[in-house]
Amino acid sequence: MPSLTKFLSDATGAVSPAAEWLQLLVGDWSLVADLLRSDLVLWVRREEQIIAIAHCRPSTGQSVYYDDPVGDPAPADVEGLLAGLLRGDAVDRGGRGVEREGRPAYLRLAPVRKDGKLLAAITIETSGQETGSGTAEARMDALGDRLLCMMDAGAYPIAGAPIPPRRGAPRVGDGIVQLDAQGVVQWASPNALSAFHRFGVAGDMRERTLAELSTEVIQSRSPVDESLPLVLMGRAAWRSDMQARGGTLSLRAVPLTEAGTRTGAIILVRDVSELRRRERELMTKDATIREVHHRVKNNLQTVAALLRLQSRRMKSEEARAALAEAMRRVSTIALVHESLLQGSEETVFFDEVIDRCLRLAVDAASASVRQEGAPAIEGAQVEVRTSKEGKAGAVRAEEATPLALVVTELATNAVEHGLSSTGGTLTVRSERKGSHLVISIEDDGVGMGGRGGPTGLGTNIAQTLVQGELGGTLTWENRPSGGTRAIVDVYLDPIAV
Structure with a gap:
């Protein structure tokens, strides 16, 4: 299977800055796939064809692909829509039913831009067996859609986000907390609540500042990472560890922006005490x-x-x-x-x-x-x-x-x-x-x-x-x-x- 680097170097118009941006996107788009519980496929135009150059499966839901589509041309049921989107035409990005490998699926399209320039297109393909009727699923869908909007605006992936190479990186399935612009908890997934409860945060976390909740239980004698306040407030795309009661939580913050203004944040949390x-x-x-x-x-x-x-x-x-x-x-x-x-x-x-x-x-x-x-x-x-x-x-x-x-x-x-x-x-x-x-x-x-x-x-x-x-x-x-x-x-x- 050809590598993403080879596809980008061969793709028409994929100049070095664009290739680097797409590489950065593929390095962090599993967050979007997990939030939407959907397969993500990245498409670029190569000569006269539209080719899939990257694919991400969700870890929180069922994949619609058994065989990896990387290197394949766009299927007939989506080729026209992708061609219009890559030309810059106004394309209906609403969902539509498709069939993948004999099974029903739900497909949406999203553009990838950087500095106002259209670089590629993404298809979001969800299994027909995903109901998404619960509160948690609805919250995750909304957060995933916000990241797609940031992708369209060239604000995601977050350029220059210094993610330290620590083991035990948290993912959506480990736990997720939604904050507003002031760092107040709007919603937390059940796994995130369990992790914070084991950490010592008791009671309902909603409508309370995550930084204040965590400060109450952090061990005063333990060294605290200087980036931890920024992560707990959702102000910077960073990772940090937090220790208390002999346990350790690994936290990752992903700020959410609209028109360049921070409007909230996603906090991914994982209990890494044993690790x-x-x-x-x-x-x-x-x-x-x-x-x-x-x-x-x-x-x-x-x-x-x-x-x-x-x-x-x-x-x-x-x-x-x-x-x-x-x-x-x-x-x-x-x-x-x-x-x-x-x-x-x-x-x-x-x-x-x-x-x-x-x-x-x-x-x-x-x-x-x-x-x-x-x-x-x-x-x-x-x-x-x-x-x-x-x-x-x-x-x-x-x-x-x-x-x-x-x-x-x-x-x-x-x-x-x-x-x-x-x-x-x-x-x-x-x-x-x-x-x-x-x-x-x-x-x-x-x-x-x-x-x-x-x-x-x-x-x-x-x-x-x-x-x-x-x-x-x-x-x-x-x-x-x-x-x-x-x-x-x-x-x-x-x-x-």
Whole structure:
């Protein structure tokens, strides 16, 4: 199905400001659909046809469409009316009976204007099974019609309305309150009354100011959003939360205007007490997890420092080298926990870990090797340059630790056995396609010669981690231009969003 953006870019006369306005309308027209309990279909003229470019189903009533009409030309029973409306002719916007997919429906038309220019037309199609005979339905119909009038005047959607991206956005079915221009309650739906009663507002709310009713029960010690008074009075198209009695209400205000003058407002309300409680629990758990990572990192760094002190007391070069390797491996694990402290999720941006692993591998290698740009301690030292190519992306914490150990072991092996006598370049090349990750650790040193691959404790550790922990493969090969290439090929678990 083509996207709305594609339709707008292809539609004749849909210049950028008009396209942006229609995008804004489609982003907020579910309010109108829910108030009128009707399907909304947006129509524009494209070449010689009138095409449906967007469709919204109501969440408060029955939809008249089983198949989405987006991309379809206007049906014969409404094509003439739409053509006249899009030409700017005076068209009867009263309702008429139609048939949709073998079922009776009731259809009306409404124009969409911005700055006096006609941009598109909307059909409001209501199922024939919707009676709309109750007081609540009549109130909702009247409010929906007022929004259609604002749409005709170019006042809806409300341009520049800063709607914060908070979860738990209220909708018509959650609860709706109608205010007059002074913020006095004219009508409230049953769900809205229940939400405010649970919040602590007792008795009949009608003919009372919503701001005064809410102020009486708001917790004085809790911080209050500075936008809350504007929302409760219906003066600004904003969203805000209100807390009392351990509960939380999410409020959204939609001012109603006529000829540029505010005449009232719609307040959508939803009880989000449980949602906010779970969010607070998640925030507490997140802080706890961060503290755990912080303490683990500190403990590992302490262990590495103790190993360093112990290695200095060793007289045997073999024992000193073994402790240095252990210190390097502990430091690598600490790097992963430090990276987990930086993000809000249990994932690690592994490219940053690779940078640190390269520095650690060169620093912990033979004394005859120094990092590029580092001052030479003695003339026998050779310089090792490091390079990183490609992107490894985000990796789950469970896989980041073994993968970091593998990269560090292979990089250290390349420095100590491939570059310690000649110097050169150590390159880590990453290729990521979805969950498939290939990391190549290359050096341009002496190479393996006729040997099938390196051996030793570090190599065995890397092989075990790749095969056992990551379920991948580790292979070595000689580079055509000289040197050695180690290839880690793994399929990572998908990251939950």
